[in-house]
Every structure is written in structure tokens, then in C-alpha cells.
Amino acid sequence: MSIVSVGLKWLLLATLVLPASLCASEDPHRDHQGAAKTAPGYFPLAFPAPAAGSYSLPVIGSAADGEVLLDTGQRRRLHQIFDDKLVVLSFIYTHCPDPNGCPLASYVLAQLQKQITQHRSLSQRVKLVSLSFDPDNDPPHILAAYGRHFRSPLGQWEFVTTEGHQQLQPILDSYNQWVTPVIGPQGQATGMLSHLLRVYLIDPQNRIRNIYSTSYLHPRLLLADLQTLAAEKPY
Known part of the structure; x- marks a missing residue:
């Protein structure tokens, strides 16, 4: 699947505006292990967010169940959880060591959650x-503890x-x-997982309308997209 044109435009703008000097050695934002949080989602948006409703988000594909x-x-089905709402779906695992990976997704969604609760509409x-893609290490009770840090x-x-x-693999394949798995130098399992960060915007008809990567995953952009979809006339 390709990212829609409006997303590409934001990605190009972010690349142009984000200072070239922003690197791990100069970034004051670090996680508890000292790794730099350099993704744009941790910082104020470097360019004006598009006005909600001033653009459209074409259908990219179907959001699988x-x-x-x-x-x-x-036990539930994904579509039961979606519940005919506007959905922001992220794939994570709770012990991801890269601050610009899964922790970024959870941080951005937490900031988005704050903004959503201020908009009655x-x-x-x-x-x-x-959704965790590490069922071996993320059983329900681990996710419950993880979620308590973020839920409002x-x-x-x-x-x-x-x-x-x-149960997991068909979902991963569909999205x-x-x-x-990351393998150590001696061929041993490290418990770490290599993956591409992707966050999906899904409409009430279970259709994917945008896909966000690390470079332009930002709560302000997500909010604008949600408001744009919320203003659409029912099909």
C-alpha cells in the first residue's frame, strides 16, 4: 500500500523543515536508557497543520478483521472493537527499545487522546x-499494566x-x-523484534484512509485527519 498524497506532502514538508542538526548528540529528549527521541512526533509541529476538511483522504484499502x-x-474480533467508529490502529510491542518506534506510537496516541477529549464532536x-505483535511476551495482563500508563x-x-x-500472522499479513525476530551474533534469540512502524487511520466502514510512518506520525496531523473524516457525509 502506498501512503496517500497528502501524507507524502506532509512527509516532504517535515523533511524540509526539521533541522538537519537534530541528532542524538544534540537532542535533549532521551528515553530512560539515554536513547534520543528524534522523531517529529515528540516535538511541536514544524509547519502548519492542514485545515480540517480542506482536503480529502481517499480509500487505501480494507481494514482486516x-x-x-x-x-x-x-476474546473479541477486531471489527467488534472498532465498533463502527473512527479508529487509529497501531502495532506495537511493549518492550520495544527504540524510542522512535513503538514508544513513539504510544506517545503520539496519548497526546492525541488528550486532544480528542477536548473536542466533543x-x-x-x-x-x-x-495491538501487540509479540503474543509470547505481551499476554493480556502485561498489556493491562502497559495501558495504565496511557489510558485516560x-x-x-x-x-x-x-x-x-x-491468530496474529493473518492480521499482520492483511495490514x-x-x-x-532479531538474532544475536551467536545465533541466539534476543527477544527484540525488527519491524516497520505503521499506524493506520480507519473509517467507520472499516476502510484504511491513511498510514503514518515515523517521519510524519504527529498528533496534530492525526487530529486534522480525524476531523476531516468526521466531517464527511455518510456513504
Whole structure:
């Protein structure tokens, strides 16, 4: 799937505006392990966000269904969780060591959650969903503990996993989300996973309307896109 043209425009703008000197040695924002948080999503937006409704978001594809587990252990289908709402879906794993990977997605969604709760027109229409692609190490109780760091009682944010890789792989394949175990120099498993950060914007008809990567995943842009979709006339 290709990123829609408006997303590409934002990516190019971010590349042009973001200072070339922004690197790990100069960035004051670091995680607890000292790794630099350099992704644009951690900083104020470097260019004006497009006015909501001043552009359109074409349909990219269908948002697949699949069997998942809530952080309570209850079984659900993804489309049940989406519940005919505007959905922001991120794929994560809770012990991701790259601050510009999964922690970025959770940070941006947390900031978006704050903004959504301040917009009455969106607060009941938007669902955030974080789906772990590491069922071996992210069972429901781990996701429940992880989610407590991010959830607001005013928001709607589900943290879900799968019972195993048999349930997970068809979901990953459908969303074109690849995940590869990282192998150490002696051929040993490290527990780390190599993956491409992708966050999906899904409309109430379960259609993908945008895909965000590290370079332009930002709460202001997500909010503008959600407001744009919310203003669409029903099909």
C-alpha cells in the first residue's frame, strides 16, 4: 500500500523543515536508557497543520478483521472493537527499545487522546487501538499494566494482543505489517523484534484512509485527519 498524497506532502514538508542538526548528540529528549527521541512526533509541529476538511483522504484499502484478546483476557474480533467508529490502529510491542518506534506510537496516541477529549464532536466517535505483535511476551495482563500508563478515563483506547502466532500472522499479513525476530551474533534469540512502524487511520466502514510512518506520525496531523473524516457525509 502506498501512503496517500497528502501524507507524502506532509512527509516532504517535515523533511524540509526539521533541522538537519537534530541528532542524538544534540537532542535533549532521551528515553530512560539515554536513547534520543528524534522523531517529529515528540516535538511541536514544524509547519502548519492542514485545515480540517480542506482536503480529502481517499480509500487505501480494507481494514482486516481478526481474533484478538482484550487486556482483560476476553476474546473479541477486531471489527467488534472498532465498533463502527473512527479508529487509529497501531502495532506495537511493549518492550520495544527504540524510542522512535513503538514508544513513539504510544506517545503520539496519548497526546492525541488528550486532544480528542477536548473536542466533543470527536470524543465519542474515535477509538484508539494498540495491538501487540509479540503474543509470547505481551499476554493480556502485561498489556493491562502497559495501558495504565496511557489510558485516560475520558478516552476510548483498547490494548489488545492475540492468543498466539496462528491468530496474529493473518492480521499482520492483511495490514502488510512485517515483524522479524532479531538474532544475536551467536545465533541466539534476543527477544527484540525488527519491524516497520505503521499506524493506520480507519473509517467507520472499516476502510484504511491513511498510514503514518515515523517521519510524519504527529498528533496534530492525526487530529486534522480525524476531523476531516468526521466531517464527511455518510456513504
